[in-house]
């Protein structure tokens with residue numbers, strides 16, 4: 422039985438939840454569930470989550486948001502998944518280009534930037550499940566700037582959404 426309030430009760434544990442009007446009740450439940458599934462079943466993931474620094478100060482006050490962000494990042498830092506995604510895209514397109522803004526590290530920085538790109542997990546919070554995280558289609562290759570923008574607010578912007586934003590802003594100027 423799960424009760425949502427200032428505190429959330431999950432399997433007898435009380436967890437503080439800052440009310441965020443942007444989040445649907447079901448999203449909070451799923452997010453917390455994901456967090457606990459991850460913590461309970463994957464020691465390797467738990468260690469990765471612990472290692473991730475709290476550099477997203479804008480989400481710091483939202484306890485559960487921070488936890489989800491850490492789970493999200495833990496998967497994005499999984500070397501095996503990232504390498505597989507890069508390999509797949511390299512095979513298909515021959516180059517690693519940001520899916521949002523077309524930035525290419527090799528074109529800009531030469532050999533020094535060769536092979537560099539960041540990996541972002543696309544699935545929205547409400548649909549995130551531990552088992553689905555390894556699908557390569559759920560990952561997007563993005564540059565460091567676009568990745569930061571995607572993470573500026575938890576689950577607020579999709580890869581496609583950021584691309585639209587960028588295009589509409591370019592057309593303004």
Ligand SMILES: [Zn+2]
Nearest residue numbers: 519522564567
């Ligand atoms: Zn970009």
Ligand SMILES: [Zn+2]
Nearest residue numbers: 497540541542
């Ligand atoms: Zn990301």
